[in-house]
Amino acid sequence: MNAPTADPEPAAHYDRVTDGWRLLFGDSLHYGVFDQGDEPLAVATQALTDRMIAAAAFEPGLRVLDIGCGTGDPACHLVRTQDVDVLGITTSRVGVDRASARAAADGLADRATFEVRDGTANELPDESFDRVWALESSHLMPARDALIAESARVLRPGGRLVLCDLIRRRDIPFKEVRDRRVDFATLREAFGEARMDPLDSYLALAEAQGLTIEVRTDLTEATLPTFDRWRANIAEHRDELVELLGADGLDAFERSTHILEGFWHDGTLGYALFAASKPA
Amino acid sequence: MADTERVESTIKGFLRRAKKSEDGIERDTALYADGIGLDSLSAAELSAVLEDELGSDPFSQGELPQTVGEILDFYADSDTAPESAAT
Ligand SMILES: C[S@@+](CC[C@H](N)C(=O)[O-])C[C@H]1O[C@@H](n2cnc3c(N)ncnc32)[C@H](O)[C@@H]1O
Numbered sequence: 001m002n003a004p005t006a007d008p009e010p011a012a013h014y015d016r017v018t019d020g021w022r023l024l025f026g027d028s029l030h031y032g033v034f035d036q037g038d039e040p041l042a043v044a045t046q047a048l049t050d051r052m053i054a055a056a057a058f059e060p061g062l063r064v065l066d067i068g069c070g071t072g073d074p075a076c077h078l079v080r081t082q083d084v085d086v087l088g089i090t091t092s093r094v095g096v097d098r099a100s101a102r103a104a105a106d107g108l109a110d111r112a113t114f115e116v117r118d119g120t121a122n123e124l125p126d127e128s129f130d131r132v133w134a135l136e137s138s139h140l141m142p143a144r145d146a147l148i149a150e151s152a153r154v155l156r157p158g159g160r161l162v163l164c165d166l167i168r169r170r171d172i173p174f175k176e177v178r179d180r181r182v183d184f185a186t187l188r189e190a191f192g193e194a195r196m197d198p199l200d201s202y203l204a205l206a207e208a209q210g211l212t213i214e215v216r217t218d219l220t221e222a223t224l225p226t227f228d229r230w231r232a233n234i235a236e237h238r239d240e241l242v243e244l245l246g247a248d249g250l251d252a253f254e255r256s257t258h259i260l261e262g263f264w265h266d267g268t269l270g271y272a273l274f275a276a277s278k279p280a
Numbered sequence: 281m282a283d284t285e286r287v288e289s290t291i292k293g294f295l296r297r298a299k300k301s302e303d304g305i306e307r308d309t310a311l312y313a314d315g316i317g318l319d320s321l322s323a324a325e326l327s328a329v330l331e332d333e334l335g336s337d338p339f340s341q342g343e344l345p346q347t348v349g350e351i352l353d354f355y356a357d358s359d360t361a362p363e364s365a366a367t
Contacts, residue, residue: 174323184321
């Protein structure tokens with residue numbers, strides 16, 4: 001067996017990779033949406049955030065829960081551009097520290113706050129947020145039903161859940177997982193333990209919580225150039241990245257970009273966004 | 281070593297390497313969500329380890345086993361028991 005060298009559990013994984021990932025992904029720890037195809041990664045990651053903003057239909061003064069807040073870049077952006085208040089939560093202590101420092105440096109500490117909490121058991125009061133925002137964090141939460149149930153619970157009537165993430169676009173038979181276990185283990189080593197589900201299964205979970213689907217968008221094509229941009233960042237920052245992620249960690253990440261690109265091309269994995277509202 | 285012990289020690293060795301708890305593992309412990317917590321990748325890895333160590337594996341024959349006991353039963357069947365010469 002090809003055992004991962006590091007703890008794949010999300011909190012430990014994110015504590016370990018946060019600094020290195022900034023060099024690979026930029027400030028926003030997520031995929032890019034490439035409307036042109038040749039734009040820089042930072043433009044494309046912002047474009048994904050903008051797609052989420054459009055789906056969220058913000059209004060000034062709303063209270064937002066950001067589940068899986070990374071290092072706080074999207075949350076600070078929302079405070080600045082949408083005039084909302086954000087509580088960002090993540091299971092990574094390093095993420096909370098970075099995000100809090102970031103908000104303080106931007107003078108936003110009173111409107112963007114960050115806490116260590118689990119999105120699948122957040123212990124926040126019922127009906128206390130107008131928007132729940134989960135940008136590329138759900139694939140790290142095995143209890144997907146609990147994530148959606150908790151999101152619906154903390155939403156006020158009339159509120160909205162907006163989520164985007166990697167999705168699975170076909171069944172992967174057990175034999176195929178077994179035959180390609182080295183590839184899947186490489187993905188686990190690079191990205192931590194994850195499970196990709198079909199978009200329809202998210203929508204079914206949201207509907208089971210009484211939410212109404214407002215937006216559903218497939219972003220598979222638009223996110224495809226992301227892998228090429230990550231490889232360009234590896235080439236540009238290789239020495240620093242080896243320092244931060246280790247030679248094996250960086251190697252796993254680089255191999256992962258090719259494995260994922262193949263899965264994007266052959267219709268196995270992709271990317272999608274949806275928004276669902278809670279009846280008023 | 282008795283066959284069942286050998287199968288058990290193969291499973292436990294796998295769980296140790298995969299950083300999963302071996303505590304409280306019984307015959308009726310579920311392999312997936314509410315038990316050991318294997319996902320499809322770790323089940324595939326266990327399947328490969330069982331085949332490497334014991335020459336055959338229950339995951340590659342028909343229905344996937346659901347409990348630890350179902351794995352043990354697969355090897356207890358004389359047709360599929362690990363060859364004792366390999367101990
Ligand atoms: C790919 S990053 C996305 C970060 C951020 N949304 C962004 O776009 O920059 C995934 C985030 O989910 C967090 N996460 C993983 N499991 C979680 C859980 N159970 N509850 C809350 N956050 C979690 C990670 O710590 C990390 O901050």
